[in-house]
Amino acid sequence: MSTLLSSKNENLLNYINRFLEETRGLSLFEAFEWIFKAFENPIIISSNNYFLAPHSVLENPNTHILRGNNLYQLTELKFNKVNNHFMEHEMISLFKMDDIPEKGSNQIENIPLTKNDFALFIRTWIALECLAYDKKLLSNRYSGKLPIIQYQMVKGQFSEAIIKIYSIINNYINGNSTLENKSFNVFIHNEIDDCMNTLINLTGGHGVLTETVSRKIYLSFVIKNLFVESE
Known part of the structure; x- marks a missing residue:
């Protein structure tokens, strides 16, 4: 194989x-x-x-x-x-x-793709897709004369989500030797949870909660509950 x-x-x-x-x-x-x-x-x-x-x-x-x-x-x-x-x-x-x-x-003696790998890849992908969808949606919505995406609070939340996502990937890669360590794995997925909560604030917090985003975020938490062992 x-x-x-x-x-x-x-x-x-x-x-x-x-x-x-x-x-x-x-x-x-x-x-x-x-x-x-x-x-x-x-x-x-x-x-x-x-x-x-x-x-x-x-x-x-x-x-x-x-x-x-x-x-x-x-x-x-x-x-x-x-x-x-x-x-x-x-x-x-x-x-x-x-x-x-x-x-x-x-x-299989050496599992090439563990359930931890799978959960991280899919949950990170969901976060990036929701972020892109939110950005497009909020850019087309206006408050006063400015697109919502122009407001400093929204910019700050987007920056927070982007930094969080790439920090997750970096931590995963640099810490891959301890990935199967339960505490480390829980930490990584708690970071993804924080990112998901930011995405929820970007959508629901600005009156734009959509089925597209909510379904994907829901599935992200289903994946965590199924594939990630708690401490």
Whole structure:
């Protein structure tokens, strides 16, 4: 099995930059597809008994599911869809697995893309997409004679969100040797939470709370609850 993320020490920055660049402006399910299809065969990253996936990936007979260091073929597993209308709008579904075999058809010693990697990539992508959407939306809204985006408070919030996002990426890359340390991982995702709260203030706080942004932010917190272990 090969993956674009073959060496974290050398390729992590290139990988995350490529992911963020090539998925810019795409839909959320296309961002999911990009990550899963980075492997020779599509691999869905799961956590405990749950996984998130776009329908297109599940339709591929070569798709596998990674749970811990066990790699399962779809045909080896039983899973049921958890209905959630927020995710349906994004063409992403949540599934719960039942009666999971103790071992999959393959076992992986060195997991090339952990659930922590997956959660960080998707949550950072969501933050950047919401930021771009908010900027465009607020630039077209006026208060008095000025676009809302021109006001100093709004500029400050945008700067805070941008600095936070790139600080998250920098901390992740420089601290990748301790990524699986629970405390470090919780810290990184708390930073993303702060960024999400800023985005909520930019939208709801200025009367522009939209379904597009709220759905993505909701899904970001779902991903955190599923994939990130609390202290």
